[in-house]
Amino acid sequence: MHSKPYHHGDLRKSLIEAGIGLINEEGISGFSLRKVAAKCGVSHAAPYSHFKDVQELLAAMGDHVTEQFTFALQSSIEGQENPDRAIQQLGTAYIAFFEEHPSYFPFLFYHSGITIQMEEELEEDTYPPFAVFKNTARQLFRSKRLPLGNDTPMLMAVWSTVHGIAALITSKSIHYPGNWREAWAFFIKSGGNEHEADRP
């Protein structure tokens, strides 16, 4: 039998994945650089060859989770032509993602340190998950022929609701009553049916 090789192989990727695993298991409060290193079978200072501090590892982990998040959002509206249903499915996917991984919410938005900017002018460099949301919501607005002046506040209202539900169900302090799908369905129905809803 041969002992473990001195070099790991692809430690950087392993650290990111092990770190995300640790977040899932213990949450942000149980996270530590040394535990991540141990999970990879490596010394506690080894991560410093790939990240200058723990913050940089957290950021890389955040980017990786963000990719998964974006993919989940995009998948949820794939092939859906009806803008009403698209926005409904997108919101459901948004919330369901954090329902499945509750500790991702505080991690992504309060500890990962990734920068999510949403300038109205610069449409190119918006944060990917939000860009998906933005495009889908705008298609909905256009299909309802709503004035473009209300574009941003309307988009923010929709996004805030979805984000708020995700925040509430992932909070350790709050027990969310009933079913969030009902609340979300209600919001969709009451917010969108000012004009006629269906389009064949």
Place this chain on the structure above:
Amino acid sequence: MHSKPYHHGDLRKSLIEAGIGLINEEGISGFSLRKVAAKCGVSHAAPYSHFKDVQELLAAMGDHVTEQFTFALQSSIEGQENPDRAIQQLGTAYIAFFEEHPSYFPFLFYHSGITIQMEEELEEDTYPPFAVFKNTARQLFRSKRLPLGNDTPMLMAVWSTVHGIAALITSKSIHYPGNWREAWAFFIKSGGNEHEADRP
């Protein structure tokens, strides 16, 4: 001049207030029990005479902040008879509270460990801030003569939006575009006008 007395006087209260001050200054990541003890001019193990853990201090701090939060919400609707304006002011106060103290949001909902339960049956032991919200929202619903079956999902939709805006503006990762007051005003206007639509 006389040296410091061996006994502090009211250390428990001082620790809670110093802890909240530290949260405001450095956020949850800069928080430590030893810093709080030092702020009170006391040894690093002194807090253990009043709290069994750091978690118990955090919980006491959370309760204290929750009282301030509840007071701010109640003050915002004092003497307001119009349910529409009441819910609008309440939501504004909800968000403004966290805008003023951004680090309270992750602290309260992800680190304080306070238990906020909102059973539909037991109306008595609901979490105070939510109780204020609930009562005001129900007055609004009743004034609009909406079916009571939609009570809970409707309430949740409103609460989620306010909570979501607070989550977004306090997130270190997200730069909130434009003015949240516009988004909130938009939600209020478009969410309540199913029967009395006042669109141009």
Place this chain on the structure above:
DNA sequence: TTTCTATCTTGACACCGTAAAGATTAATGT
């Protein structure tokens, strides 16, 4: 006054992030 008890201090321990210095091995140049 004497005893009791709550409160605070000191000291120790394991765990944490981080830096410096050395070991090991892959990559590169000749």
Place this chain on the structure above:
DNA sequence: ACATTAATCTTTACGGTGTCAAGATAGAAA
């Protein structure tokens, strides 16, 4: 093929953290 370089990992060390145990202090009760 060999020597040199550069990248990766280990070891050791340091200050900061939560927590516990033992001892010091002083206010309260007897």
